Amino acid sequence: MNEQFTGLNIGFIGGGVMGEAMIVGLLKQQTVAPTQIIASDPLPERGQFLQHTYGIRATTSNLDAAQSEILILSVKPQVLDKVLHDLHGQSESVRLVLSILAGATIAHIAEGLGNPHVVRAMPNTPARIGEGITVWTAPPEVGETERGQVRAILGTLGQEVYVDNEDYLDMATALSGTGPAYVFMFMEAMIDAGVHLGFSRRIAEQLVTQTVRGSVAYLEATKEHPAALRNQVTSPGGTTAEALYHLERGGLRTVIARAVWAAYQRSVALGAGKKPKPPSRNPEQVDGDR
Secondary structure, eight states: OOGGGTTOOEEEEOOSHHHHHHHHHHHHTTSSOGGGEEEEOSOHHHHHHHHHHHOOEEESOHHHHTSSSEEEEOSOGGGHHHHHHHHTTOOTTOSEEEEOOSSOOHHHHHHHHTOOOEEEEEOOGGGGGTOEEEEEEOOTTSOHHHHHHHHHHHHTTEEEEEOSOTHHHHHHIIIIISHHHHHHHHHHHHHHHHHHHTOOHHHHHHHHHHHHHHHHHHHHHHOOOHHHHHHHTOOTTSHHHHHHHHHHHTTHHHHHHHHHHHHHHHHHHHHTTOOOOOOOSOGGGSGGGO
16 A cells, blocks of 8 residues: 555545546555545445445445545536535645635635645546546645645546646646547547448447547657658648548537637636536637627
């Protein structure tokens, strides 16, 4: 077990997908023992699943989970205020609060809990298999010992990147936090196109999955700019040039840029306590939201 966590308990408020991913990472890397983790979830059956699967402690009481030295907030942003109200002044033992909520600012959480030792982080779903990337930041009130613990926790999910300005967290939410959904939608479109051409769905999925996997590995191995690698496979008048022409004509870059910008705006709005608006169905209306 990691000596940084000797004698410490880690409490999770929220036992959903990302909470479970962090629990899996902590246990897989043997950062802590299962008995050091307690997770709170309003659904008793969810807590029972986590307890039976991972050997941790489970509860439906947020107050019980908050009697830990390290508290991880992994609930939906929409229920955060209720959680903060219930826990305000009730978590005297907590030395470090780690929030992975989109949009929720450090100041808001610190004031709500009555605890200034708050770290804000934005992981993404590949963290479930240890291949995620998490952007995080911390105020001066969080000491070096606690920062080391944060790095150890986030390191079990994949890569971690520290930034010194909280504004980058909303940007990371839009780019890397939401990013896997963009990739999956692109892959889905390619698979459907393959099926339309005549491939079975099984073969189309295999071709697309390995193409994406191999392309990422090639990019990392060569360390070249993506544009340079794209040019390598684009012969004048060839099939790739024809395909790229239609992607550009269809506005692929513009649509991606607008999508990332819209996600960023939504993250900022959540932090300001605004209720999410229904997404616009007309792409031409996106600029009007700026």
